[in-house]
Amino acid sequence: MEMSFRNNRHLLLLYFLCLLLLTLAASEDSSAIISRFQHYLRINTAHPSPKYHDAVDFILSQAKSLSLESQILEFVKDKPVLLLKWPGKNPNLPSILLNSHTDVVPAEHSKWTHPPFDAVLDHTNGHIYARGSQDMKSVGLQYLEAIRKLKKAGFGPDRTVYISFVPDEEVGGHDGAEKFADSEVFKEMNVGIVLDEGLASPDENYRVFFGERCPWWLKIKATGAPGHGAKLYDNTAMENLLKSIESVRRFRASQFDLVKAGLKAEGEVISVNMAFLKAGTPSPTGFVMNLQPSEAEAGFDIRVPPTADEASLERRIAEEWAPVSRNMSFELGQFKQKVSVHDKFGKPILTAVDSSNPWWNLLEEAVKNANGKLGKPEIFPASTDARYFRLRGLPAIGFSPMANTPILLHDHNEFLNKDEYIKGIDIYESIIKAYASFVEHTRIEEGSRDEL
Known part of the structure; x- marks a missing residue:
């Protein structure tokens, strides 16, 4: 029995040694x-x-x-x-x-x-x-x-x-x-x-x-006559661009509400986020504060899911977000990473x-x-x-x-x-x-x- 115990002990030691080496x-x-x-x-x-x-x-x-x-x-x-x-x-x-x-x-x-x-x-x-x-x-x-x-x-x-x-x-x-x-x-x-x-x-x-959603990189540009910083007048570049941004914001909120309510996943809605805002007349100390600019631009990162109506979105951009009637224009050329979501x-x-x-x-x-x-x-x-x-x-x-x-x-x-x-x-x-x-x-x- 003593020999058997020794053999078992040796086998046990060998087992733990192998386990250690493997570890x-x-x-x-x-x-x-x-x-x-x-x-x-x-x-x-x-x-x-x-x-x-x-x-x-x-x-x-x-x-x-x-x-x-x-x-x-x-x-x-x-x-x-x-x-x-x-x-x-x-x-x-x-x-x-x-x-x-x-x-x-x-x-x-x-x-x-x-x-x-x-x-x-x-x-x-x-x-x-x-x-x-x-x-x-x-x-x-x-x-x-x-x-x-x-x-x-x-x-x-x-x-x-x-x-x-x-x-x-x-x-x-x-x-x-x-x-x-x-x-x-x-x-x-x-x-x-x-x-x-x-x-x-x-x-x-x-x-x-x-x-996946595909990117449409959109730039909207507004133009208008320049004017004194104290003057109130219609159709300034900044006023028109702000109207556009507000329209985009409402659309974004409507899409985001669907996600928040659990009605759609993030990848199933059209997302819009403003990526840049460019306006103003530069000066050595920053910007000229008493001059309303004649041009203003904003860039948006739009993501379009495969289930979206692309034609409807393009009409929305042209008619609501950047209408010609408000001296607006938009670019979807180099800014639109256009890879269609449809075959x-x-x-x-x-x-x-x-x-x-x-x-x-x-x-x-x-x-x-x-x-x-x-x-x-x-x-x-x-x-x-x-x-x-x-x-x-x-x-x-x-x-x-x-x-x-x-x-x-x-x-x-x-x-x-x-x-x-x-x-x-x-x-x-x-x-x-x-x-x-x-x-x-x-x-x-x-x-x-x-x-x-």
């Missing part, structure tokens, strides 16, 4: 994963001077460590699109595209607790503070980390998996994803499904998006989120298998590069696995918790494995593409 190995892996994320976040790709080539060089180093094929496309000088490829066993099957953008919005450094490009890990709460931690450098690196895990486990995809890192999403995507989606290279990729960015979720359910047949551009779309069913099951929960599918309240792929008839799903996280994209002190980041890698591992292993319904996919 240490996992800790080392997690530390390396977080370190790579911090490295990417520290590359300043904020507008107006994003360091795109530095970001591409770093991602290329990661691709090399994963033995992924790579290609740099430069549709516009100094705005590289990096395309990585994990070849599938059956290249005839439609491929998978995992898209992310490398650029981020500027940050007001003085408003941040930690410098926005230092990627500080606060050990008291586990948060990583950095511009781009949510939007959306996290997703780009999570794709690669998930592939790293799959390769380590010996998984080989049936479908080819592409990973794209595109520039300029934050300024409209015209020199990035739009040109990429229009290219011959993209056509030859034979893409069957696109994953792009989503939003953080304050609760335990991951948010997922099947469509050539006038139908809303939306990705199916029911049994008719096998990619949706696979996503639901994959998230569930990774112990995640999906919320109700939504229309994205802002705009992403996914719209350029949907315009080409492709299903595109917006998804960023960030649960129990405040929505801080474009905000001060943007952060993502390190544990949430690592959990997101497991979610993507499950999704990529499910998508890359999917070999059914290919005839349906090809038939649908022919119709488009």
Whole structure:
């Protein structure tokens, strides 16, 4: 009995030793994963001077460590699109595209607790503070980390998996994803499904998006005769512009009331927010106070959902917000990031989120298998590069696995918790494995593409 006890004790010690080694190995892996994320976040790709080539060089180093094929496309000088490829066993099957953008919005450094490009890990709460931690450098690196895990486990995809890192999403995507989606290279990729960015979720359910609002950037200009600051007269530039702003404000309130009452989600209404106001005659000390200006301008960021009547909105702008009768004019040229929310047949551009779309069913099951929960599918309240792929008839799903996280994209002190980041890698591992292993319904996919 004494010998048996010793053997059991030795086995128990061996078990705990193995457990300790596994824990240490996992800790080392997690530390390396977080370190790579911090490295990417520290590359300043904020507008107006994003360091795109530095970001591409770093991602290329990661691709090399994963033995992924790579290609740099430069549709516009100094705005590289990096395309990585994990070849599938059956290249005839439609491929998978995992898209992310490398650029981020500027940050007001003085408003941040930690410098926005230092990627500080606060050990008291586990948060990583950095511009781009949510939007959306996290997703780009999570794709690669998930592939790293799959390769380590010996998984080989049936479908080819592409990973794209595109520039300029934050300024409209015209020199990035739009040109990429229009290219011959993209056509030859034979893409069957696109994953792009989503939003953080304050609760335990991951948010997922099947469509999005598109931006109309509107500038309204009012003109009128200049006059003395003490003179009262009709149709001054400022008076007419203020009437316009009030009309816009009433429309905004009517849309916002629908959201507040719970009748519609944020992505289902037309949002209007004033982005700039320009008027007055400059002076060395500020503005000339006793001179009424002859011109006044205001800029508005309008977001239009796929269910909206675009023609009705344009009439409202022309007849109510900027009528010629009040010496008003408006511009929707360069200010209207016009990507229609409808296809050539006038139908809303939306990705199916029911049994008719096998990619949706696979996503639901994959998230569930990774112990995640999906919320109700939504229309994205802002705009992403996914719209350029949907315009080409492709299903595109917006998804960023960030649960129990405040929505801080474009905000001060943007952060993502390190544990949430690592959990997101497991979610993507499950999704990529499910998508890359999917070999059914290919005839349906090809038939649908022919119709488009």
